[in-house]
Amino acid sequence: MSHTNRDYALLGRDAKLAEEIGLVSAQWYHTDLPRKVMKELMQRSDRPAIRDTIILFGVMIASASMGIWLWPSWWSAPFWLVYGVLYGSAMDSRWHECGHGTAFKTRWMNDALYQIACFCMMRNPVTWRWSHTRHHTDTIIVGHDPEIIAMRPAVVARLILNFFGIFELWGNAKTTLQLIAGYMPETTKSFVPEPERKRAFLVARIWGLSYLATLALALWMQSILPLMLVGLPILFGSWHMVMTGYMQHLGLAENVLDHRLNSRTVYMNRISRFIYWNMNFHVEHHMFPMVPWHALPRMHELVKHDMPPAHPSILSAYREIIPTLIRQFRNPDWFVKRQLPPTAQPYRAEYHGDLEPGAPTPGIAGYDNALRPVAAE
Amino acid sequence: MPWIAACSADDIDNEDLIRWDHGGRSYAIYRSPDDDYFCTDGFCTHEAIHLADGLVMDYVVECPKHNGQFDYRNGEAVRLPACKNLATYQTRIENGQVEILIG
Numbered sequence: 001m002s003h004t005n006r007d008y009a010l011l012g013r014d015a016k017l018a019e020e021i022g023l024v025s026a027q028w029y030h031t032d033l034p035r036k037v038m039k040e041l042m043q044r045s046d047r048p049a050i051r052d053t054i055i056l057f058g059v060m061i062a063s064a065s066m067g068i069w070l071w072p073s074w075w076s077a078p079f080w081l082v083y084g085v086l087y088g089s090a091m092d093s094r095w096h097e098c099g100h101g102t103a104f105k106t107r108w109m110n111d112a113l114y115q116i117a118c119f120c121m122m123r124n125p126v127t128w129r130w131s132h133t134r135h136h137t138d139t140i141i142v143g144h145d146p147e148i149i150a151m152r153p154a155v156v157a158r159l160i161l162n163f164f165g166i167f168e169l170w171g172n173a174k175t176t177l178q179l180i181a182g183y184m185p186e187t188t189k190s191f192v193p194e195p196e197r198k199r200a201f202l203v204a205r206i207w208g209l210s211y212l213a214t215l216a217l218a219l220w221m222q223s224i225l226p227l228m229l230v231g232l233p234i235l236f237g238s239w240h241m242v243m244t245g246y247m248q249h250l251g252l253a254e255n256v257l258d259h260r261l262n263s264r265t266v267y268m269n270r271i272s273r274f275i276y277w278n279m280n281f282h283v284e285h286h287m288f289p290m291v292p293w294h295a296l297p298r299m300h301e302l303v304k305h306d307m308p309p310a311h312p313s314i315l316s317a318y319r320e321i322i323p324t325l326i327r328q329f330r331n332p333d334w335f336v337k338r339q340l341p342p343t344a345q346p347y348r349a350e351y352h353g354d355l356e357p358g359a360p361t362p363g364i365a366g367y368d369n370a371l372r373p374v375a376a377e
Numbered sequence: 378m379p380w381i382a383a384c385s386a387d388d389i390d391n392e393d394l395i396r397w398d399h400g401g402r403s404y405a406i407y408r409s410p411d412d413d414y415f416c417t418d419g420f421c422t423h424e425a426i427h428l429a430d431g432l433v434m435d436y437v438v439e440c441p442k443h444n445g446q447f448d449y450r451n452g453e454a455v456r457l458p459a460c461k462n463l464a465t466y467q468t469r470i471e472n473g474q475v476e477i478l479i480g
Contacts, residue, residue, distance in 0.1 A: 025424050025425065035393075038430070039393070039432065042432040042439075042441075043432075044434070100444055101439075101444040101446075101456065102444070129457070129458075130458065133443050133458050136442060136443060137424060137442070137443070193460060195460065196457070288441070289441075289442060289443070289444075290431070290432060290439060290440075290441050290442075290444065
């Protein structure tokens with residue numbers, strides 16, 4: 001039985017309440033690090049990103065070439081799977097890091113890869129930049145964070161279909177068509193400033209022509225091959241983005257101001273870290289978003305005394321996430337509150353660190369008092 | 378308009394900044410790669426994040442939260458999401474002290 005009715009809509013009921021109780025644009029907990037160390041960690045470098053970008057585009061060109069050469073035989077399938085995961089997942093992490101401006105030292109390189117990654121993911125570079133800015137201001141604050149991917153209780157069919165890129169492609173295609181038509185929903189306007197909106201429309205129109213040209217080529221060739229290169233890889237290559245993306249915040253606290261309570265760091269294999277560009281160090285990334293991807297492993301070593309222990313594997317993270325999502329069907333206020341090591345600063349009440357799993361969440365107005373859950377189950 | 382002694386010139390590393398609070402307001406004082414000193418308002422104009430935790434790269438300071446960037450010599454916002462310029466204040470060095478002209 002659901003005890004609450006959470007309103008995740010931007011500009012909705014819980015958005016107003018979160019603002020009233022100081023959860024919006026708030027001060028967040030940070031681990032203390034000496035200024036000299038922080039400066040060193042924030043330094044930009046071109047070399048790691050150039051190396052990874054050469055590998056990324058090299059493997060994409062090689063796998064696509066093999067896919068085309070063996071097309072339409074099923075022998076081409078493994079090559080499309082490689083191309084797809086780089087197009088539909090690695091481009092997500094490149095979009096992310098370049099959006100932060102931390103991928104390269106040289107600005108034009110950063111901006112160029114950002115545009116390419118946005119094109120692959122069919123994400124408007126203007127609206128998504130501002131959406132992610134809001135995600136970092138109000139991380140997992142109900143009614144303010146536009147990038148909460150699993151509501152409480154979760155919609156299981158949606159979580160599963162996400163692995164096949166259905167909503168990513170459909171949602172982004174729909175948004176692109178809206179922007180081509182010069183329409184921006186009020187919820188999007190709430191985080192995209194007025195002077196930026198015209199640029200969003202312009203980019204959508206340029207991209208619309210590019211997607212249309214790809215579609216026209218496919219029709220002319222009487223083949224889906226052009227769409228295997230542009231567009232369709234979102235469907236068969238987003239699974240890695242979704243698998244890693246779910247680990248970022250699912251099952252953790254909402255409406256708190258301490259990233260140790262709402263974000264998750266997970267150790268994983270080198271290939272996944274290449275695809276994900278080290279975003280498995282997600283608590284660290286949210287706490288210090290201007291530390292580049294290549295410095296996050298070093299940062300992790302410096303702050304792990306103040307963090308919940310990192311999950312040792314992807315499997316370990318899912319062993320925590322799945323039972324929590326199931327329990328949230330009975331009690332949407334349930335979440336995992338991970339234990340801190342003795343060396344850590346404790347969770348503090350001013351950052352809502354006193355919130356206990358199962359207790360009513362601050363900033364949620366939809367409680368039915370007759371069904372109000374007790375603090376601990 | 379008074380010149381106010383804010384800090385010792387040596388308190389700020391080369392190509393770095395510090396926070397300075399005075400009269401209920403917060404400022405950022407910078408030392409450029411050429412050892413010139415500059416002063417701006419302390420908080421990013423995009424959101425109320427203090428720039429003192431940000432990175433100085435040549436003549437640009439970066440907000441530590443969202444990557445908004447400003448030229449600290451004239452306060453100009455040079456990278457989104459910062460759209461509005463920072464207020465700037467005159468500085469001078471007197472007897473090894475950085476002094477700020479507060480209007």
